[in-house]
Amino acid sequence: MIDTLAKAAQSNDAKVVLVAGDVFDSPEPGDRVYRQALTRMKAAERVKWVLLPGNHDPARSDGLWSRLKNDAPENLLTALEPTPFEVLDGLWVLPAPLLYKRTIDDPTTWFDSGETPERAFRIGLAHGPVVEFSSTQTANNLIAVDRAKTAKLSYLALGDWHGRRQIDAYTHYCGTPEPDDFGREVTGMALLVDVSQKEAPDVVEIPTGRYFWRSETWDLRSGADLLRELNGFAPEVDRRNLVARLKLSGLVSLSDRAEVRNVLENEFAHEIRWLDLQAGDLFVRPTDDDMADIDLNGVLREVAERLSSMAAADGMVGRRAASALERLYIEQQKLQRRGVSE
Known part of the structure; x- marks a missing residue:
């Protein structure tokens, strides 16, 4: 400076x-x-x-x-x-x-x-x-x-x-x-x-400033909503000089939430100077396809259904259950991709 x-x-x-x-x-x-x-x-x-x-x-x-x-x-x-x-x-x-x-x-x-x-x-x-x-x-x-x-x-x-x-x-x-x-x-x-x-x-x-600080709250209902918001986010700013805080809210499927976090944490965050991602208010409503992706009929399906039920509760219990369900979904997706590649 x-x-x-x-x-x-x-x-x-x-x-x-x-x-x-x-x-x-x-x-x-x-x-x-x-x-x-x-x-x-x-x-x-x-x-x-x-x-x-x-x-x-x-x-x-x-x-x-x-x-x-x-x-x-x-x-x-x-x-x-x-x-x-x-x-x-x-x-x-x-x-x-x-x-x-x-x-x-x-x-x-x-x-x-x-x-x-x-x-x-x-x-x-x-x-x-x-x-x-x-x-x-x-x-x-x-x-x-x-x-x-x-x-x-x-x-x-x-x-x-x-x-x-x-x-x-x-x-x-x-x-x-x-x-x-x-x-x-x-x-x-x-x-x-x-x-x-x-x-x-x-x-x-x-x-004289180099960096641009932008803070926005996005209400999402699908992965498509995220892409629309990203395309319109600070288009006038060189992303290398962008400092962003994104607060996410809404109700999405497990697959959409996983995709949202993947795009923001593994792609967008590396394109800009710094990202503060706050996704605590982006809630999950698992679809039948989400549950099937975890397990069609086995033990993991039972665990997923129980976590889904717990995630509907208010407070810390609900948030922890939702986080565990999301993690279970992501890990299962990793295992499935690994199996296909082998």
């Missing part, structure tokens, strides 16, 4: 990349992740990186950020103090670094009194929720919704919210540059911001 952001910045003639917290997922990312991040940022020498500690990687004393400050290449700035600094000629950053994962104070309060040259562009950089969409007024790291106005900011870059969101013309959440979960709002982008205008900043969304 660092390479992608650097490429986006360079292709749009952006001199600075601001990262509004959570540069790493934890305050101890490990040497491999740490070194790779530094190496990639250093390689993008035409870009100046400004990194802010967030709630996932707060600036603990003698920790990650002390090390990062000492190891930082010339094109990397660590925003570790609540003090304005000039990042480009006339462009000043007012950072609100988090020293702890949680704080009850607004980390941007000092922006109002932060002094910069008279005609400087004042860029706020912070990490936390704003009053407008926080579920409680006592949320951690809560930021005043009108901070850009009270601090006379040219722009306020915020992190913490994983989806893209505009609070006002001067205040924006970019969201994560790579989608990271199902059900997110618009995400997977960087924001190209031009503050040189006298009016509000010009903000353009630049796509």
Whole structure:
């Protein structure tokens, strides 16, 4: 992702990349992740990186950020103090670094009194929720919704919210540059911001995400239903970059359920990046043909009929019986195919 952001910045003639917290997922990312991040940022020498500690990687004393400050290449700035600094000629950053994962104070309060040259562009950089969409007024790291106005900011870059969101013309959440979960709002982008205008900043969304997360619930009555759903599932997405969650429901025959799982687990799952298959609500109603495929008249037929009866029950007993019946069917099919091949 660092390479992608650097490429986006360079292709749009952006001199600075601001990262509004959570540069790493934890305050101890490990040497491999740490070194790779530094190496990639250093390689993008035409870009100046400004990194802010967030709630996932707060600036603990003698920790990650002390090390990062000492190891930082010339094109990397660590925003570790609540003090304005000039990042480009006339462009000043007012950072609100988090020293702890949680704080009850607004980390941007000092922006109002932060002094910069008279005609400087004042860029706020912070990490936390704003009053407008926080579920409680006592949320951690809560930021005043009108901070850009009270601090006379040219722009306020915020992190913490994983989806893209505009609070006002001067205040924006970019969201994560790579989608990271199902059900997110618009995400997977960087924001190209031009503050040189006298009016509000010009903000353009630049796509940066590689993976597409899709979650759907399919109600199936046959194997044909599955094929229809698969054919219409995210056709615009390269399947190699698709992360899918499929929740299956419905009532199908044993043979259809076995086919559904075979297609999804042994074919579709290998075509995409990752599959979360939830088939607990796809119930089985065995047909006479299903039972005959297990055993026409023998002991296994009796077992299958008993499991079928138990599978109709509610709760864990029914689910376990249905699972056992499906397994019995599949194993019998394997034995039959093996016998034919021999």
